[in-house]
Amino acid sequence: MSTEPPETTEDAEPETPATGDEPVGAAETEGTASADTADTADTADGAEAKKLSEAEAELAAQRLERERIERRKAEKQGPVAAGAKLSGKAADLLAAVRAVESGAKPAATVFSEPEPPRRPAPEPVRRPEPVAEPAAPAGPAPESVEAVRGVLAEGGAPEALAPQVAAALGETAEQALRKDPWQLLRVAGVRPEQADGFARALLGAECAPDDERRGRAVTGWLLEQAALAGHTALELPALTAALARQGVPDPDAAVQDTLAEGDALAFQDALDEPGAPAVTNGEADEDGEEERPVRVLVGLERYALAEESLADGLARLINSVPKQDGAAEDWERAASGAGSAAELIRAVAAHGLVLHTGGEASLAEPAALLRAADSLGLRAWAAAHTPVGRDRFAALARGAVEGEAAEGEAARTVATVAGLLSGAEGPGRDADGALDLDLLIVLDAPLLDVETAALLTESLPDGARLVLAGDPGVLWSAGPGRVFADLLAARVCPQLASRRPDPGPLGELVSGIGIGELNQVEAPGKEVVIVPVRDAGEAVHRTVQLVADSVPRAFGVPPEETQVITPGHGGAAGTRALNAALKARLNPGPGRFGGFDPGDRVAYSPAPGRTVPGRVVGADAEGLRLTCAGEDVVVPKERVEQSVRHGWALTAHQAAGGRWPAAVVVLPGDATQALSRPWVYTAFSRADRHLSVVHGVEQALPRAVAEIPAKPRTTRLPALLRPQVPTPA
Template identity: 60%
Template sequence: MDAEAVAAAARVLVEGGAPGELAGDVVRVLGERAAAELREDPWLLLGVGGVRVEQGDAFARGLLGGACGPGDERRARALVARVLEDAALRGHTALPPADLHAALRGHALPDPEAAVGAAVTDGQVLVFREGGDDEEEAGDEDVPLLLGLDRYAMAEESLAEGFFRLLRSFEGEPGDGDGGEPDWARAAAPTPSAAELIKAAAGSGLVVHSGGEAARAEPAALVAAARAAGLRAYAAAYTENGRRRLAAAVGEDAAVTVDGLLSGAGGPGRAADGSLDLDLLAVLDAPQLSVEEATTLVESVPDGARLVLSGDPHALWSAGAGRVFADLLAARVCPRVVSRTPDPGPIGELVSCVGEGELTAVEAPDKEVVVVPVRDPREAVHRTVQLVADSVPRAFGVEGAQVQVVTTGHGGPVGTRALNAALKERLNPGPGRFGGFDPGDRVVHVPVPGRTLPGTVTGAEPDGLRLECEQGPVLVPREDVAATVRHGWAVTGHQAAGMRWPAAVVVVPGDAGPLLTRSWVYTAFGRGERHLSVVQGADQHLTQAVAGPPAAERTTRLAAVLRELTAQG
């Protein structure tokens, strides 16, 4: 990063009353001309993560004085983009016009309709018919519309086209056996569902597979069968934690992470045309894929290859925009295999019941599941620390690092910040001399939104903080530590998705509100392999959440685009 550009941006920020420390982020977003661009349009600051609208307004007033107002077209343009980006953080790839207008009014924009119209005219925002082109005959006034930023619109269009490319380019293999199936389609399989998946993948370029934790063995069996037949087959998990569990079934050379696969750090590498050099790819934890991640992945799979997307439909959706796995299931454009392999033991029984909307007491003779009722946040924190530091390790013979706390959010009296402060004081007290961290602290590193790397602090040096993560040592640059590293004895449900530990302590706060959903409970309760403790402070709200809708709805277009392509043949 150009030091002069950062210094120039810092001067402009300070002149407008904003913290100069934001300069690095501003230059990363706006480029080396950041200082000049901010002077011309101060509301560009709203494109930097973490900057609130009122802070952007204050910065604009600091630079422009009375020359700006709430209806300034530069402000309107920035607010339209900001509202749609904020919606993307909640998973939406588009919004109905009424929702977008209401959000803009909430920021005191005088004429939201005119602002959105200008954004559409400029190409900043795209307009779509909610049900696809088939509804045009009903008359424009009767057709629901959606508004979205071009980046998400293009991702959903490209992803849908990529799915159909795989379906249409697939021709099977020369030397197929009787019935048009390759010989490996009849390979021995550990379960009937695994056999069904192997057969489906042998005959289609795109397959979706759904099931719980035990069902992960089925795509592993598919990859093993394909590799035994000489195919270049790989299995990808979303997290390193998941990859390690997968490697135990398919071998180290066949198991990769999605990030490692796309970056070239693992897997087969690239062919001459830039596509992945493989014949079959099974992607586990597919619900964790945002629409942009899924698009990049599918565009990398070569023509004629087989892609299997596998995941648990009851689990939390991606941290990024979209609901790719759910939309693909809903569109019914390719073979689907539903696992009939149940998750074992009391934890598996409990999680399965939650998935069906029921919170049921289960028999746990060996204390596999323990519920700890608490009356208030202070007791919840106290009991959580007690469980992690003493009760669970002593009862189950697991080390503290093998016990993971999961809660609903970062803030509040029982959020990750409060729990981690209490856990650090008990488990690894210290002055936090390295930006709030000490050697031995458990942390999570989030290099990009939605990507969580658990690790342990090993030290620091002038260039940054040194961590030992599951995939190896990591040096976090000094300027990125505050924004990308948190203590990690306690994490959120989204951060824990795709990972498992020998024991999990799930904290259900009484003030969780809308964060407490069936999919959150399902995901959090399933993080423990041998033991689950539930620190229950929500009383009947937990039962109501499990019985309620699986998750907050997301407005997306992928299913409609897939249906349009199906109708076009």
């Protein structure tokens, strides 16, 4: 049994039940590729020591979490009668779920067996606390790994999975795996058919398709695959249909067992869309009005709690009056001299949450806001998703682009989102654990997933202002959710569209793509060059030629400032093939350090969905040594394979949030299924001065721009916000 993921395009999100297709769990997608999966503890490496000790921080976090759980239980104490707003199995299911959550016995009409003991659910999102010198995550005990290795060998599974299985299942991994072999599905990359083979080898004749353990495990696996594709929950009919396609004989019972075990939660959200399918009993309520249509959703607890926390935090910002931190005359004076940023400054003066949309040129307006806030004496910070984005915005905040003097605090008040949350960058936290600031501007807002967005909003003090700024045309977050798009659609706060277009032929090209048009633009300075190719081999050859020779000679852009972008890691012209060819040309070497040599350009992923560009410095007993955005990073040798890739070529999701003087976008013939308007928009807009397109997809490119929008994602944020913010802005 092999768990090696198939070679596939990175930006083709895994198909999920929400779109009517079976999820492809082993597909290596951009947001979930092995190079993008690493422990988030590394984001705090190098942070200065904070006041709280690690133990004190953990206790404080536990206390906050207990308070949240108690509040959540108190809110759901009211009984939910079967059939109140639903009919049939859906009504009974919701009643049972609420009964399980409150600790009562599940409804007899749903569960025929006594309620099994509820296992601890995955840890929900917690408000981050600064800690002193966070320790590296401890791996599983060697004896536990060896015990798991024996079970895997007995079941015919690769023994190399032992560390991952031990980490996923804990100290009792061996016993858990023998008791329930389908728990193997909790390891990334394992598919149901592989877990079935493992279970047959261990259980023999006792292994059956209708085993309730299999139903629970496959249900959890489907929800995980949906999260990888960006969904925070799945509609109940889509989930049961997907279970049926996976050979689960009784999908409804499998969902019920999963809910009873606490491995997932169910919700009902009201539907306001005209023509939405009603899931009601068809009867009128006491006032003579028919019940509103609702939908039943099932999701993993970690994402459900994150989305609920995010909705609460956003509602707090929207409904609260911003802190009085400047006279109205002072705000107006700052706005009157800010040009195109005047409207943004006035909106921020009066509201706790403001959305700002636009392309690269529009960043001058948040930069002007940051400078204005600095002049008013506010504690204002901006946060970008990548070090590249941080450094570019810091230059704008200094006024360097507009020719202003590099004065004021604005130049020193730009951080990365990860650094801000970990405490490695930013203003630090006050006595209550909130960020010590009055205004936060988050750039690249479409890249926010629900968990990161929830952490940010939870971390803001009362009376603070939040500005989410970004280009709505780019790819959504690598993690679950579509926070920025949901907020734009909900219209619950002021949203300002910048009128500053991106200049030149590149700006004209990208603007056309944003509205579904792939136009031919006049490029007298060869700002845009199309390089047609016949096959993947020629695509690789021409890419290396462009990066190493043509672009440096014609535009003076060295290879280290040219970024190659391609749809996938696999394939004949994916990142692996391109990086191998580029390394052979630009930095040849034997790859002594796990395939890397000093001087290699790399993409380091300290956490899922995050990519930091860097360069290899060397290696020693501690691990691979990198320099990333001017900081020294040591990647332990056991994590190098998972979190470090060569970085001359990236996928569009990895490149999102960054911008380079030159970009070479490679479109091999096998990439047609991965192309969409957001993908093309994101890839083409990474170039600052020059864009080369190595074109091998013929009419698939204009068709993708004109006809293929972003894949829909199932989220709950609009429904959660609606009752808390009743009057749209």
